[in-house]
Structure formats: C-alpha cells, structure tokens
Amino acid sequence: MDKHLFVVTIHLIALALVAIAVLIRSKPLWMTKPDRSESPATKKLWIALQHLGLTVLVISGVVLLYFNQFQMQPWFYAKIILFVVMLSALSKAFKKDQSILLVQRRAGLVIGGVAFVAVLGLVMIKPVFG
Structure with missing residues (x-):
C-alpha cells in the first residue's frame, strides 16, 4: 500500500x-x-x-x-483557520466550568459544527482563489 x-x-x-x-x-x-x-x-x-x-x-x-x-494551496489556510475555530468552539462547549450557560454551550456546538462542515466543504470543493 x-x-x-x-x-x-x-x-x-x-x-x-x-x-x-x-x-x-x-x-x-x-x-x-x-x-x-x-x-x-x-x-x-x-x-x-x-x-x-x-x-x-x-x-x-x-x-x-x-x-x-x-x-499549500490558498484554500488550505482557510481550512486551518476553520479548524482552529472548531477547536475553540468545541472547547467552549465541553469545558468543565459551571459558569458557562447552556445557551453558550449550544452556541459553541453550532459554531463548531458549522466550522466542521465548512472544512469538509473546502476539502471537497478545493476552490481556486484569485
């Protein structure tokens, strides 16, 4: 292989x-x-x-x-930024902190999910910028 x-x-x-x-x-x-x-x-x-x-x-x-x-292609930089956004949002959603409200956790999940789907879209489409 x-x-x-x-x-x-x-x-x-x-x-x-x-x-x-x-x-x-x-x-x-x-x-x-x-x-x-x-x-x-x-x-x-x-x-x-x-x-x-x-x-x-x-x-x-x-x-x-x-x-x-x-x-690296130009779209790769967007992929890295979206990956960092996903990590940040998911860390907010799953953080062991009682002061984080449920709505904030759900927002973190939604933002992380959107970033995850956007990364997948970038990888599948591989757009050409410029």
Whole structure:
C-alpha cells in the first residue's frame, strides 16, 4: 500500500472518530431533561476518543503536508483557520466550568459544527482563489 494513501486513510478514520465522539458528547446538551444514565467511565471514554481523534487528525495532517513538501494551496489556510475555530468552539462547549450557560454551550456546538462542515466543504470543493 502506498504511504500517502495509508496516511489519508488514517486521516479520514480520525475525522470520522472526531465526528462520532462530538455527536455523542453533544447529545446531553440538546436534551431538555438532564440524562444521568451515562456512567463517568463511558463519558471519559468518549472524551478520550475525541482527543485521540483530534490528535491523530493533526499528526496525520502534518505528515500529509510533509509528503506534499509543504506546498499549500490558498484554500488550505482557510481550512486551518476553520479548524482552529472548531477547536475553540468545541472547547467552549465541553469545558468543565459551571459558569458557562447552556445557551453558550449550544452556541459553541453550532459554531463548531458549522466550522466542521465548512472544512469538509473546502476539502471537497478545493476552490481556486484569485
């Protein structure tokens, strides 16, 4: 198997892992009544899987940049900015701070979701600027 294809596959698996972990972790924030049925061990597992997915996503992205001799298209910079926006919004949504209101957490999830979809759109479309 080609090294590039292998790293792209790992990158896509990490992307799917992040998406699934964020969706499952965000479920309690959208419920009208708090759900106490999830055990703390399960919650920690989803947190760990989200962090693992994001870490593998960043590392595999850097490896893919290395394979491409760090030659970046202009849309790539927008992708990086949107990725940072997504990380920031999701960290606000899932932060262990009781002073953060539920509406702020939900807004963080929405902003993070929009940024996630925008990154996917940029990757699929690969627009030409200028």
